[in-house]
Amino acid sequence: MKLILEYLKRYKLWFVLNVISVFGFALVELGIPTIIAYMIDQGVMNEDRGFLMKMGALTAVISLVGVCGTILLGYCCARISTGVAHDIRQDVFRKVQTFSHSEMNEIGVASLITRTNNDAFQIMMFMNVILRTAVLTPVMIVVSFMLTVRTSLNLSLIIISTIPLIIIGVIIVGKISSPISERQQSSLDSINRIFRENLTGIRVIRSFNNDEYESGRFDEENVNFMKQSKKLFKLMSSTDPIFFWMMNMAIIAIYVVASFMIDAGTLPVGKLIAFMDYVFHAMFSVLLFCLVFMMYPRANVSAKRIRKVLKTESIIENHPDHTKKETEKKSIVFDDVTFAYPDGEEAVLQHISFEAGSGETVAFIGSTGSGKSTLIKLIPRFYDVSAGRILVNGVDVRDMDIYHLRDRIGFVSQKANLFSGTIEENIRFGNREATMEEVVHAAKVAQAYDFIMEKPGQFQERIVEGAGNVSGGQKQRLSIARALVRHADIYIYDDSFSALDFRTDAKLRKELKKEMTDEIVLIVAQRVSTIMDADQIIVLDEGKVVGKGTHKELLKTCGVYHEIAASQLSEEELAYE
Structure with a gap:
């Protein structure tokens, strides 16, 4: 409930209006039966037409107030619940934007999607119900019982004896449903994960003819989700008949006792009619309150999952030290850098040291798994070093504002990711302020201009979801153009x-x-061939620097580099070099 209360504070005015509308609704539901009782016992019995007309007019006024209160109640509930769901989604999205790869891997992409959509929806539904009942039902229960006791104490005892049984039933249902709700949401996470993997890897699945295997995998988890949902729905649906049966038994008992009281002349007919209305509202309010408690375990599970995201702090902390000034000359320095993944035991990079200056090109090469990609991801602080330091323009990257640091970097990832939208929008993603001339220039430098102009829409050609309508090489060239339009200091x-x-x-x-x-x-x-002209080539092997120099120097001094070059270049090219 803490999460809901935190967000509810943002809608104080709407909540006040919600409470006011509740009292308007209660006035109608409980006021009209009281007036009808007076009309029967005083107006009808005494044949007082004037009294009946006056009470009829009062009933019409109260009904109008009730209509306005009901409309206002519905609007306030919808406004608050949808607003809270919107705020939760927005806050979760913003929080996820601050996560490093470590937090992403810990929670899981599929689970984050479920928490943003389904869990926020569960809280919205719960809030919509609780806003209608949290204030209304206590008011209706208290006032209804007061009126029933005032009308007939003997009949009220029948209702009072029924309530504890209903409350005990609600507590039992709540305890049983809570673990089922947790398993249901976890199963939904798995369904989203499998479905996402299937969509992104559809070509691989088809190429290996594993459609049936994937269908079976999805069906297994889908059946599991169905079983958990059926358990939950069966539990919830079984409570209503039991509660209504108890309420009907109490009403039958009331009629039996009331018949003797009317026969004895101790209970007027009008009061009995009013009493039954009070009983109906009291019992129905109790059932509504029970519904809230039955929905609570599921909403509580969703709230805990969302709270975990909002409370998770990134291991990449942004605490810029503005006292440290950058040098005018551009430079990158790796000073004895060692790095191990947060969930790993062994260091994947060990004692890496090199320097890169303004106008220089530094290349990294090595066998698969040697740590090349990991090394460059340390510069924009996708991860932080475990030991040593990385200096950009003379300042440790951990002392720089992370947003300022990344603004100065044009990064082209190993996997070329494009977004749904036009080609122009994808290139301009690197610099929202870029002019069309800059976009075109970046495309020409990246060798993307020719194939763009061959498209029917040219720069307005839409990239579909997953960039399935462009080739791998075209993706890479568009990604390079996106980085170039940034006009960064480091590429x-x-x-x-x-x-x-x-x-x-x-x-x-x-x-x-x-x-x-x-x-x-x-x-x-x-x-x-891609890095032969680099000013400096750094050769990595098992996370260590085993060679450093130009192409010609490394062919003579570094066995690992010579082995890589020999596997790609002809003997004439090697001899020439």
């Missing part, structure tokens, strides 16, 4: 030329060399 290419043919690769590197006169360029590559 990082994480194996961003792997899908390009040798001709396009050569043309792209030639244009980049013309463009990058003062910027620092860091390139991770598998192809020797």
Whole structure:
């Protein structure tokens, strides 16, 4: 409930109106039976037409107030519940934006999607019900019981004896439903994960003809979710008949006792009619209150899952030290850097040291798993170093404002990710203020201009979800154009030329060399031909630097580099070098 109360504070005015509308609704529901009782016992019995007319007019006024109260109650409930759900989704999304890869892996992408959508929806539904009943039902219960006791104490004892049985039943249902709700939400996480994996990996699944296997995997989890849902729904649906049966038994008992009282002349007929209305509202309010308690376990599970996201703090803390000034000359320094993943035991990078200055191109090469991509991800602080330090323009990246740091970096990831939208929007993603001329120029440098112009919509051609309507090489070139339009100080290419043919690769590197006169360029590559012209090549092997120098120097001094080059270049090219 803490989470709901925190968000409810944002809607104080609407909540006050909600409470006012509740009293208007209660006035009608409990006032009209009282007036009718007077009309029967005094107006009808005494044949007083004037009294009946006056009471009829009062009933019409109260009914009008009730209609207004009901409309206002519905609007306030909808306004608050949907507003809270909106705020929760917004806060969860913003919080996730601050997460590092470690927190993403800990909670899981599929689970984050479920928490943002389904869990927020569960809280919205719960709030919609509780806002209608949290204030209304206590008022209706208290006032109804007061009126029943005032009307007939003997008949009231029958109702009072029934309430504890209903409350005990609600507590039992709540305890049983809570673990089922937890299992249901966890199962929904798994369904989202499997479905997401199936959609993103559909080509791999089809190429290996594993459609039936994936269908079976999904069906297994779907059946599990169905079983948990059936248990929950059966439990909830079984409570209503039991509660209504208890209420009907109490009403029958009331009629039996009332018949003797009327026969004895101790209970007027009008009071009995009013009493039954009071009983109905009292019992129905109790059932509504029970409904809230039965919904609570499921909403509580969702609230806990959302609270976990909101309370999770990123291991990447942003505490900029503004006293440390950057040097005018652009530079990157790795000073004895060691890194191990938060959930890992062994360091994947050990004692890495190198420097890169303004206008220099530094390349990284090594076998798969040598730590190349991990190394460059430390610069924009996707992870923080375990030991040592990384200096950008003379300042430790941990002392810089993280947003300022990333503003200065044009990053092209190993997996080229494009977003739904036009080609222009995807390129402009790197710089929202970029002019169309800058977008076109970046596309030309990235060797993307020609294939863009061949598209029917050219720069307004839409990229579908998952970028399925462009090839791997086209994705990479658009990703490079997106980084170029940023006009950054540091450009990082994480194996961003792997899908390009040798001709396009050569043309792209030639244009980049013309463009990058003062910027620092860091390139991770598998192809020797891509990095031969780099000012400095760093060779990694099992997380350690085993070679450092130019292409020609490394061929002579580094066995690992010579082995990689020999596997890709001809003997003539090696001899020539």
